[in-house]
Amino acid sequence: MQSINKKAISRIYGRGRGWAFSPNDFVEDFSRDQIENALSGLCREGKIRRIYRGIYDYPKFSELLQQELSPDFDQVAQAFARKFNxxxxxxxxxxxxxxxxxxxxxGRLVYLSDGPNRQYDIGNYTLEFKKSAxxxxxxxxxxxxxxxxxxxxxxxxxxxxxxxxxxxxxxxxxxxxxxxxxxxxxxxxxxxxxxxxxxxxx
Structure with missing residues (x-):
């Protein structure tokens, strides 16, 4: 289990702070159970953050404020898009x-999508996907x-x-x-x- 956590965090760190992702981004290398357990563990350790059910990020950190910043909305939108294809x-x-x-x-960020109409409340904003031509x-x-x-x-x-x-x-x-x-x-x-x-x- 430890090695799966290590492999997962190494890939996450490689993407840099601000990257948002879902277990789907790892399924080529791990079984779904393995990666879901690994991400849950990394969350508990405070290495990554869960921002919505099944969506996580490696948060950016403000030295000035000494706190994690809000999720990058575009990264989050792209994580949803990869998750649902x-x-x-x-x-x-x-x-x-x-x-x-x-x-x-x-407060509301709209993305056109070839998927169904969906909206997600994340922190202080709503991410909306609108089915479009x-x-x-x-x-x-x-x-x-x-x-x-x-x-x-x-x-x-x-x-x-x-x-x-x-x-x-x-x-x-x-x-x-x-x-x-x-x-x-x-x-x-x-x-x-x-x-x-x-x-x-x-």
């Missing part, structure tokens, strides 16, 4: 937050969907030079090339904005 796409405020266009973490979650690259959803959440009238500059800074030439090809089916003004963000780098 959903494809997901951050929507609205979640997309804005991940791209640094909003620093407020809203595949075209909304079907981009090949995560960056593509993130930018499309953030622009839609802002709305055309709120996209100014500052927003363009902030997005542009986050994309290198290779990503621009992939995103431009990937989002060609996006709404007219959204695609035109992405072309401005990439500024001829595609």
């Amino acid at each position: 959903w494809r997901i796409q951050p929507s609205g405020d979640a997309a804005l937050n991940l791209l640094g266009l909003s620093t407020q973490v809203p 595949l075209k909304d979650v079907g981009f090949k690259y995560r960056a593509s969907g993130l930018i499309v959803q953030a622009l839609k959440a802002l709305g055309q009238e709120r996209v100014d030079d500052t927003v363009i500059a902030m997005l542009s800074k986050q994309l290198d030439d290779a990503v621009c090339k992939r995103v431009l090809k990937d989002t060609v089916t996006a709404t007219g003004w959204v695609y035109e904005t992405i072309k401005r963000v990439c500024g001829g780098r595609g």
Whole structure:
């Protein structure tokens, strides 16, 4: 049992603080009983944290506050998606937050999903998965969907030079090339904005 705990924690530590996961992330190497027992034990030892039934994280720690920080909502969403084999796409405020266009973490974070409608209350926020048409979650690259959803959440009238500059800074030439090809089916003004963000780098 000790060696299973050691193997599990070594993989968790390897992912770094903030990583969220479920037993499903380990079933290739361990039986379900083994990994569930190991994760329960690591939880009791305070090495990992249980944040929802069947979902854990390796919490980030604030030296300044001398306490564990809230779970990383995007990591948690991805852990749910892997657990249930959903494809997901951050929507609205979640997309804005991940791209640094909003620093407020809203109380409700919505992800589009090709799975069923579900919502989970985690700490101070609600994580909601909304069943959506595949075209909304079907981009090949995560960056593509993130930018499309953030622009839609802002709305055309709120996209100014500052927003363009902030997005542009986050994309290198290779990503621009992939995103431009990937989002060609996006709404007219959204695609035109992405072309401005990439500024001829595609």
